Amino acid sequence: MLALYRHMVLTRALEDRLESLFKQGHLVGGLYRCLGQEATAVGSSYALEDGDWLAPSIRDVGALYVRGLPPIAMLRQYAAREASPCGGKDNTTHFTIPELGLLGPISPLGTQLCVLNGMALTFKQRGEPRVCMTYQGEGASRTGASHEGFVMAAALDLPIVILLEHNRWSFGTRSDRAAAVEDWSHTAEAYGLPVRSVDGNDVLEVYEAAREAVDRARTGGGPGVIVAETYRMLGHAQHDPQKYVAPEELEEWRTRDPIRRFERVLVDEGWLSESGCEEIRTSVDAELAEAVDQVLAEPHPEPQTARTRVFADPEEDPEVPWTRVSPIGYADLNLTESRGSQAGLHGGGR
Numbered sequence: 178m179l180a181l182y183r184h185m186v187l188t189r190a191l192e193d194r195l196e197s198l199f200k201q202g203h204l205v206g207g208l209y210r211c212l213g214q215e216a217t218a219v220g221s222s223y224a225l226e227d228g229d230w231l232a233p234s235i236r237d238v239g240a241l242y243v244r245g246l247p248p249i250a251m252l253r254q255y256a257a258r259e260a261s262p263c264g265g266k267d268n269t270t271h272f273t274i275p276e277l278g279l280l281g282p283i284s285p286l287g288t289q290l291c292v293l294n295g296m297a298l299t300f301k302q303r304g305e306p307r308v309c310m311t312y313q314g315e316g317a318s319r320t321g322a323s324h325e326g327f328v329m330a331a332a333l334d335l336p337i338v339i340l341l342e343h344n345r346w347s348f349g350t351r352s353d354r355a356a357a358v359e360d361w362s363h364t365a366e367a368y369g370l371p372v373r374s375v376d377g378n379d380v381l382e383v384y385e386a387a388r389e390a391v392d393r394a395r396t397g398g399g400p401g402v403i404v405a406e407t408y409r410m411l412g413h414a415q416h417d418p419q420k421y422v423a424p425e426e427l428e429e430w431r432t433r434d435p436i437r438r439f440e441r442v443l444v445d446e447g448w449l450s451e452s453g454c455e456e457i458r459t460s461v462d463a464e465l466a467e468a469v470d471q472v473l474a475e476p477h478p479e480p481q482t483a484r485t486r487v488f489a490d491p492e493e494d495p496e497v498p499w500t501r502v503s504p505i506g507y508a509d510l511n512l513t514e515s516r517g518s519q520a521g522l523h524g525g526g527r
């Protein structure tokens with residue numbers, strides 16, 4: 178219970194810090210938040226075990242900390258520091274860490290499910306009791322790739338759990354304009370998959386459903402879908418002021434805040450006092466304050482490292498010149514010439 182609470186608090190507090198850093202100009206690129214969906218991200222991933230794999234979306238950041246990602250890694254990632262998982266080349270959750278069983282998102286929505294299916298198929302063929310879990314928003318789930326992914330998972334009976342996040346919005350599109358269904362569990366039932374709808378803002382309900390689906394998948398029962406009824410409390414990313422959302426809608430969902438709700442449960446059940454909650458929040462804040470100071474003092478990557486670690490095999494890293502050349506084009510370049518003359522063509526501006 179305390180771990181679930183701490184992870185949710187951490188997820189929100191870290192993003193609050195990132196928002197400040199974004200406004201102060203310390204971050205590179207956009208900031209995508211889990212705000213309002215912490216219970217879905219944390220409760221679901223908490224049902225996994227060592228050796229399982231998780232493929233988060235850019236939104237379910239809380240799931241990464243549950244899997245063991247140190248919070249400082251996310252700060253470094255957004256601040257594009259050399260020591261970040263992507264070495265400063267990308268931000269958000271766009272990294273893969275095999276040791277933690279984390280498969281980074283793939284930008285074309287829906288495709289991630291197909292890749293994770295491949296991993297689940299491997300586990301199944303090897304007879305390993307390992308489970309994969311991933312997330313899809315309503316938007317991602319409407320893509321052709323996602324359809325293929327659902328079909329494959331169902332047809333091959335793969336050990337995979339899919340969280341379908343009904344958070345009401347896909348960028349500026351309302352979910353009721355993305356599919357002609359009111360109950361999103363119907364979209365998964367059509368594939369013949371077991372589906373369970375949960376209150377995605379109730380961490381215990383999410384955890385219980387995830388535990389059931391993960392246990393079933395691990396023991397050969399095949400895939401499962403959990404439809405998490407939740408709400409994206411901010412715009413698509415920090416740059417989106419969500420002007421298309423009615424203030425009353427936001428107000429209504431604010432009353433269902435997943436962290437406040439769980440605090441009430443903790444206190445009412447006698448598992449943690451009000452001051453116990455406060456202590457956890459304070460310790461998370463202290464940990465983050467230290468991490469932020471550390472990250473801001475760290476260096477950005479050297480420019481020449483932009484072309485390293487692009488491929489798993491360093492031998493395959495692109496040769497200079499690796500930038501696009503315009504308007505001459507590569508065909509017009511005599512690439513057999515020495516590096517020196519090519520450098521001249523580029524005017525040394527690489």
Ligand SMILES: Cc1ncc(C[n+]2csc(CCOP(=O)(O)OP(=O)(O)O)c2C)c(N)n1
Pocket residue numbers: 234236284285286287313314315316317318320342344346347348409413
């Ligand atoms: C195939 C494809 N189309 C469009 C985009 C651009 N895009 C990135 S995120 C996003 C919205 C995703 O909405 P949803 O899947 O519902 O997830 P949510 O943001 O609500 O968590 C869009 C349109 C993309 N990455 N891939």
